[in-house]
Amino acid sequence: MNYFSSRNTRRFRFHCSEYGLLSVTIAPNNKLHLHFSAENVQNPTHFGWQIELNNPNNLSHHQPTPSTFFVKTLNLISVNHLSxxxxxxxxxxxxxxxxxxxxxxxxxxxxxxxxxxxxLSLTIFDCPHLKSLHIRSSN
Incomplete structure (x- = not known):
């Protein structure tokens, strides 16, 4: 793990044997960037992906403290079939x-x-193989 820091931004790099490299940036205003190492974009392995976002009232560990970091904006970059x-x-x-x-x-x-x-906002960009998107929301 490598650790980089600037004034209000924290950066980490994790080397995982199975997933490759994961770069994490924690930025001001509750922003989190997770950048997974890109695999061969010429011949990528195709995959489906399911994400479930939970209601904060249903999370048993949701106990706010002064040091808690709440993620309001999340950027997921170069997620692949392994990650x-x-x-x-x-x-x-x-x-x-x-x-x-x-x-x-x-x-x-x-x-x-x-x-x-x-x-409130979902953006999907530069995912050229995406053929179907299903969104279910109670709100």
Whole structure:
């Protein structure tokens, strides 16, 4: 793990043997960027991806403290067939998520998003293999 810091931004790099490299940036205003190492974008492995966003009232560990970091904006970059389950697991714990951006996920063919939260904005960009998108929300 490498750690980089600037004034109000924290950056981490994790080297995971199975997933490759994960770069994490924690930015001001409750923004989190998760950048997974890109696989071969010329011949990506195709995959489907399911994300479930939970209601913060249903999260048993939701006990606000002064040091708690609530993610309101999340950028998921270069998620692939190896890292999509790990990304989904992390995202499911962000009960206050308002903005979700999915960027550069080559090989992503289908996506399903279930949201019981106050997700206000969803952006999907540069996912050229995406053929179907299913969104379910109670709000």
């Amino acid at each position: 999509n389950e790990a990304a989904s697991c992390m995202v499911s714990n962000f009960g206050l998520l308002e903005n979700l951006k999915i960027i550069g996920c080559h090989g992503l063919e289908s996506m399903s998003i279930a949201s019981d939260t106050k997700l």
